[in-house]
Amino acid sequence: MLKIIIGNRAYSSWSMRGWLAVKQSGEPFEELVVPMFGEDWEKRRQGDEFAPSLGKVPILWDGDCVVWDSLAIIEFLADRVGRDRYWPEEASARAVARSMSAEMHSSFPHLRRELPMNVRKSYPSKDLGDDVRADVERVLQLWAQARARFGGTGDYLFGDWCAADMMYAPVVTRFLTYGVRVPNFAGAYMKAVLSHPHVAEWIETAQDEPWVIDQYESENGA
Ligand SMILES: N[C@@H](CCC(=O)N[C@@H](CS)C(=O)NCC(=O)O)C(=O)O
Numbered sequence: 515m516l517k518i519i520i521g522n523r524a525y526s527s528w529s530m531r532g533w534l535a536v537k538q539s540g541e542p543f544e545e546l547v548v549p550m551f552g553e554d555w556e557k558r559r560q561g562d563e564f565a566p567s568l569g570k571v572p573i574l575w576d577g578d579c580v581v582w583d584s585l586a587i588i589e590f591l592a593d594r595v596g597r598d599r600y601w602p603e604e605a606s607a608r609a610v611a612r613s614m615s616a617e618m619h620s621s622f623p624h625l626r627r628e629l630p631m632n633v634r635k636s637y638p639s640k641d642l643g644d645d646v647r648a649d650v651e652r653v654l655q656l657w658a659q660a661r662a663r664f665g666g667t668g669d670y671l672f673g674d675w676c677a678a679d680m681m682y683a684p685v686v687t688r689f690l691t692y693g694v695r696v697p698n699f700a701g702a703y704m705k706a707v708l709s710h711p712h713v714a715e716w717i718e719t720a721q722d723e724p725w726v727i728d729q730y731e732s733e734n735g736a
Pocket of ligand 1 (some may be wrong): 521526528529569570571572581583584585619641709
């Protein structure tokens with residue numbers, strides 16, 4: 515059976531992406547939550563289960579086959595259960611969905627650093643610095659283009675729920691947490707993402723986690 519190792523649901527955005535991908539597979543899976551930065555975290559990440567990932571989550575095991583890194587997990591599962599479960603069918607839509615997902619994976623350093631994920635909190639709007647604002651604008655531009663070109667009658671970036679939505683789901687929760695002001699189309703998209711049953715389950719389960727990491731509990735970010 516598949517087994518995914520994740521960090522805290524409250525704070526670990528990469529874990530959220532990997533977990534959403536496994537949920538999307540429809541396959542049964544086991545999950546192991548290792549709370550980040552506690553004693554057990556240091557011990558576990560030095561163990562064999564974490565070794566291939568250099569101590570980062572998420573990590574997916576399928577027997578003795580291991581996949582780490584959220585995008586690789588998506589691709590591994592797409593190979594396993596069918597690409598159409600993860601990526602839009604039409605070639606140009608798929609190309610854009612892949613590009614947007616890769617950009618999420620490699621970019622937006624200011625957004626990631628200054629607005630860390632915390633799905634248990636929501637603060638009033640605050641002024642964003644220029645660098646964070648530029649990251650936010652780029653995300654909104656990508657969302658607008660995907661929705662306009664490929665959204666059709668569906669609620670998500672490419673109509674149906676796909677890997678690009680999984681990659682941007684933690685951005686949606688960050689915008690909510692820090693009260694980032696967005697245009698109406700983005701508000702509607704965010705609402706759809708937050709109502710997706712897999713996202714809703716992740717957020718709901720996070721509420722009951724006992725662990726608190728102080729550095730992610732500030733309205734001013736990390
Ligand atoms: N590029 C990796 C990023 C993984 C990552 O940085 N995970 C964070 C948790 S959200 C982590 O394990 N941090 C612990 C550390 O860096 O020590 C992916 O896409 O999965």
